[in-house]
Amino acid sequence: MEVKGIVSGYGRGDIVKGVDLAVGQGEIVTVIGPNGAGKSTMIKTVAGVVPARSGSIAVAGKEISGLSASEVARRGVAYVPQEANIFRSLTVRENLEMGAWVLPEKQAERLEMVYGFFPVLRERRDRRAGNLSGGQRQMVALGMALMVDPTALLLDEPSAGLSPKLVEEMFEIIARVNQAGVAVLMVEQNATQALKMSDHGYVLAGGQVKFSERADVLLNHTEVAELYLGVQG
Amino acid sequence: MLQVLFNGLVTGAILAPGAIGFTLMFGILRFPNFAIGAYITIGAFAILFFDQVAGWHIALAMLGGIAVTALVVWLTDLVVFRPMRQFPPISLLVVSIALSLILENVIRFIAGNDVRGFDIPLTRPVKLSGLMFTSEQLYLIALAVAAMFAMHAILKFTKLGKAMRATADNFTLAEVRGIDTDKVIAATWLIGGALAGLAGFLAGLDLVIEPLIGWHLTIPVFAAAILGGIGSPYGAMAGAVLVGLAEEMTALWFDPAYKVGVGFVIIAVLLLFRPQGLFGQPEIKK
Amino acid sequence: MKSAISRRRLLGTSAALTFTTALLPRLALGSAPISVGSLTPNTGGGGPFGPNITAAHKLVAEMANAKGGVLGREIALHQENSETNPETAIRAARKLVDVNKVIGVLGTWSSSVTLGIMPLCQEANVIQMCTSSSANIPLKDKKGLVFNFMVLSPIWGDALADLALRRGYKTYSVMALNNDFTKSMVDTFVDKVKAGGAKVSNDPFYYNGGQSSYRAEVSKLIADEPEAVFIPSYVTDFTSVYKELFRQGYEGKVITVSISTGSKFKKVVGAAADGILHGLPAPSLASAAYKDYLKFAGLKDTGAIQHPFGTAGHDQMSVLLLAMASAGTDDVAKVREHIHKISNGPGTAVTNVLDGLAALEAGEEINFSGASSDVDFKSPSGVLKSRDFVLWEIKDGKDVVIETIASAS
């Protein structure tokens, strides 16, 4: 996935002011940055939820900027929003079925795969998703995204609001999904943990990329560590 | 007392299809569509047309009328609401009021103000251990219950129905997941329109058909939908029966002159103290 | 003095008329038309009746115009819809009065509209002709410009109570549509049946039109199983109410006003309508005026009362036009006097505008009797002296006359 010079925002001002980034096949790429840096808007722009005002977004060489969110989903790019990322009033199973809307013929097969990733969801498949615990809700959200057999996942703060133990679990799941050959682009507050499992990292501030490095390099970068990883120099 | 409950049930049965239709549309389109009353009127007149002008059997006329109403309602979306999808709810509310003025007067233009009724003879009641009812009232309840079950089946067991629930639950996520929201919206209008058509039939059976028949049902229908928890079809059904009961009781034990205010009072009290409705889940602040 | 001036003006006009006619021989009616306003309830509560009134006004005006108009001037009819809503009606009346300069506003139906436009009509010295029943109307008509073609509603209550008592019913329940028309009717009805030794078993109550059901109201009404129920109402709500009464198995007598039981009502409820007693101030269906009306309106004589308000509309326009012809002027004060003169007589009896105009032209005095009533007004107020009150029972889907009461008012 190649993102070049995207600009986007709400209302009159721009929030994302020309961001370039790239996600290689099968890679995990993490974007970190302070609050208000435009991380979330950036990922929404890639997902087609917020329209890009300029710049290009290409997946496997094909341009997807300007497409609506549902068209982006059809192209195998599955976005998981940070909040309100499940259908609360539907059962777990119905949620997953909705995930397979664009790929109905593979629904049964994908459902087995997702249950394989998250056995607990199979147990609770007839429960209302809104009544599940926070961790299980995230599993539903992620599972729904996986139903389309995506080539890339876009995750907006997948660990937000989870207990430390669950955060650990979440990252493990993401790693497993990634090992199955899905590229991951995520935005994270838990920067250190996220970078540890990533191939590449970006630091976003003021709507622009401040640093772009291999994840391990970024982790040891003193300035980044001080400013964005909460490590005292 | 049993009789009062039954009467409330009959009124509820008349309100229920309209309330479900209203709440379905609200769930997905996120504005209170005031034209629901005009849709009901269209239903009553379309059925009347097939019944009296075309001379069809009443059951056939009902189905034909329901189909016509569904189509007209869907057309109002294509022509009026669709280009304004992103407008704030209050603008759409005003638009829907204007639309209901238009539809009501198109009917008046064609059919005039006269009172009319379906070609069904009135029947005397049957008395059964203190309960009094007529065969039409049983049909009426049966039709409303059938519509309820049909709605339940659609929402629960069909892919489109589930997608409707999903879209009502979380529109953005539905788009993100690639659900064809245009198709879902079209289905919502068609189904909502069909329910309004049925409501037109039920109201026409019970009341008198004239250009304002649906307008008179608008506020009770709103009240039923809000009472049941807006966006929740099952709640709307229960809400309809409760509004029916509340109206009956006000007229019996308070002052009939204030009956038409009951719907409003229910709405106000409920919205203030339990905005999610009696049966709804609290809405998460986004 | 004033009449002298207007006569002089009239002479002047006719001189000018001859002059212009000479110049432009093709302009048959050279002088300005006489404007008449029609303000009828074409939508809203009066919707089932308004269009008949409008059509009747138009019919009479066209008949007169076809014969060369009145006073040699064309009648220009300006029609507006009151929407049965005084807020709208006031502005419509303003337009009629201030723009069209009408001599009269005819056809208002609900009392709230008639009363609503009265201040501005009185101020502008414009005649009003209405079919409204509020007792407030004569009280507020300070200039004697309002002519009411309907008797006030207490008279209805009185006549219907008489009928009920003579039929021998001993217990009654009463409910009514909540409006001005019914309120005074209920009061007189209740007083009268009580005075007649019968019992009103419920506390009379009112309901609003446009409800989603009338079940509870009907249950409440018949809870004490009265021998008869009295329900003053309009056709729209009464149809729903009656369906409900029937479905709740009420076997007693239903008494109401005939405006609720017209042909459309009978079509909706079918055979179930049999047995309803109803009454209305109406001409005898055999009267020449009523037959004329049916002919002009292109209706068949069905033996049932048709166009209860359309007939009044016919009479309003006829009376106004004949009064102008009789007065020889469109000066309001004179026309007002002549309205009394031609409607009360004495003179040749006429029942339509054509005969009337012809008789006046022949120099006769006339006494107009209308399709809705004999049209005799009390003086100085424009309240009908009397109107025959006809009582019917519906039998086999048809109105059968039981009796006719000459009501004094």
Place this chain on the structure above:
Amino acid sequence: MLSYLISMTTFVGFFMILALALNLQWGMTGMVNFGIAGFYALGAYTSGLLTVEAGWPFLFGVAAAAVVGLVFGVALSYLSVRLRDDFLAIVTLGFAELVRLFALNEDWLTRGPRGLPIDVRPLSGVFDRDGYAIFYLGIVASAVLIAFLVNERIRRSPYGRAAKAIREDDVVAEVLGKNVLRIRIQIFGLGALYMAVAGALYAHYTQNISPDHFTPVVAIFIWMSVIAGGAGNNKGLLLGAGLVMMFLEGSRFLGEFISFMDAEKASAIRIILIGVLLILVIRFRPQGLMPEERFKGPSEI
């Protein structure tokens, strides 16, 4: 024709006051009110009853109407804090209907459907008919002018900008230290006061009121005025009110050209036209004919 124009202008004046009131509540502060007819009726009946039954002079009646409008407005404004826009629309509509039902049913006070004749008018003996029409237009016009100036004053003041901040986002406004509840109550109350005063002036102008005068249709016309003119723009909605009245009444003159149609059909067509026009304005001119003026620079929050 002149006296017709004078009386129509007077009617436009009532609409303008109502529209200015709605602009305070909705255009400037974002509070929905579909209960306009309710406040209008309260004002009309308050002044009408006090002058007719209790013999108060005109000015006192109008002042009492203002107070009653304010009281009910303040009471109802508490709802605006708790309800979403569209729900508030339904609840306020319900308020208006309850007021109308009260006026209809409590005839011991309001004379119910029989209507209340009001013959009290200021300086009624001084002028002739035409002169009085101009005089009364003057009264209404001054009321419009006062309301307009007050609105403009508010709009330009820091208070008005706070109100606007509430309209845009009341949470943000709260964070910025605005007393959201107080501003909402004050603005809604002031708007209700305008409406009641308009009602009182209307009552003494028409000299006969009944519950039928105060149907929800009034609210629809006023919303049309504000939407057509431009929410938030006081000048725009004066234009809007004028246009709505012109359209409502102007379509009467159209009637003369479609006289081949019977009256029932013609009036149906007229209402259809009104509906279509309203939808077209919202669709193609959502900001109204005169969009709200925006303040530039640091004063904007």
